Amino acid sequence: MDALKGIGFLLKHPRLWPLAMVPGLVASVLYVILGWIGWQRYGAGLEEGARVAAFLLYLVLFPFAFYLLSSSFLGLVFDPLSRETECLLGGEVPVCPLNFWQLFGDTCKRLLLNGAICLLAFALGAALGPIAGVLGAGLVSLLDYTSPAFLRRGTTLGPQARLLLKKPDAHTLTFAFAAGLLSLVPFVGLFLAPSLIVGGTLLARRRLQ
Numbered sequence: 001m002d003a004l005k006g007i008g009f010l011l012k013h014p015r016l017w018p019l020a021m022v023p024g025l026v027a028s029v030l031y032v033i034l035g036w037i038g039w040q041r042y043g044a045g046l047e048e049g050a051r052v053a054a055f056l057l058y059l060v061l062f063p064f065a066f067y068l069l070s071s072s073f074l075g076l077v078f079d080p081l082s083r084e085t086e087c088l089l090g091g092e093v094p095v096c097p098l099n100f101w102q103l104f105g106d107t108c109k110r111l112l113l114n115g116a117i118c119l120l121a122f123a124l125g126a127a128l129g130p131i132a133g134v135l136g137a138g139l140v141s142l143l144d145y146t147s148p149a150f151l152r153r154g155t156t157l158g159p160q161a162r163l164l165l166k167k168p169d170a171h172t173l174t175f176a177f178a179a180g181l182l183s184l185v186p187f188v189g190l191f192l193a194p195s196l197i198v199g200g201t202l203l204a205r206r207r208l209q
Contacts, residue, residue, distance in 0.1 A: 002171055002206075003178035006199025007192065013088055019081040020194030027077075028190050073107065078197040082148035085201045097154045106156045110147070113157070114140050138180025142172065145179055145200030146207075153208065163207060175203050 010016055039055070086093045098106070121136035142164060143157065150160040164172055179196050183189035 001178060002175045002199040002203040003182070003196060004199070005202055006197070007195040009085070009088075009202070010195045010198050016081060016084055016088075016194075016198070019078075019084055020197075023077045023081075023194070027193065028187075031187075031190055076103070076107065076148075078194065079148045079151070081194055081197055082201045083152065085198050086149065086152075086205070089202075089205065094152045096152045098151060098156070102156070103151070106151065109157050110144065113143075133184055134177070134180050136180075137183050138176035141179035141183055141196065142176040142200075145175075145196045146204040147200075148197065149201045149204035149208070169207075171203055171206060175199060 010020060083093060096103075117136045117140055121132045124132040143161060146164065147157075147160065150156075150163075155163070168176075179199070182192050182196070
């Protein structure tokens, strides 16, 4: 399973650690700040009983919303980590042929798609429960954690999605499920994001061969 292989690969190669720690630390600080602001804005004024229920609900909803919206930028933020992973794997590492505006447009499309998935998962959550969240997070994880390797080859969101989803193999499905599930656990998703980027790079290289 590439999601777990990414964890092992990252632990095995200390030269990757600085590339993983700095973006991860920034994301963690942003996560805490936004979480605190959101709670102060919407939860602090509730009565005691309602506050406990709202806090438990907030622990579930905020990580999901934060992940789906911030993951649009994961490919750009963790591109150096993904690139160095490919260097360690051997072979020629391509240089991204896309210009700034093409990358910007791709990021905007990912943000819109993730927002739509977020709204759809919330809407279906009443009927499907947590299954909707896991499925939504799995799709987002698959597309965003593999994006650095695809973008370096000039493959933007549309062609990337067609390649991964047209005939998904066992590696693709297990990565999407595992990465989506882990990403919804508070703090765990942020902590493991670098490892999942590495795992997504392994998966992308396999699918592109």
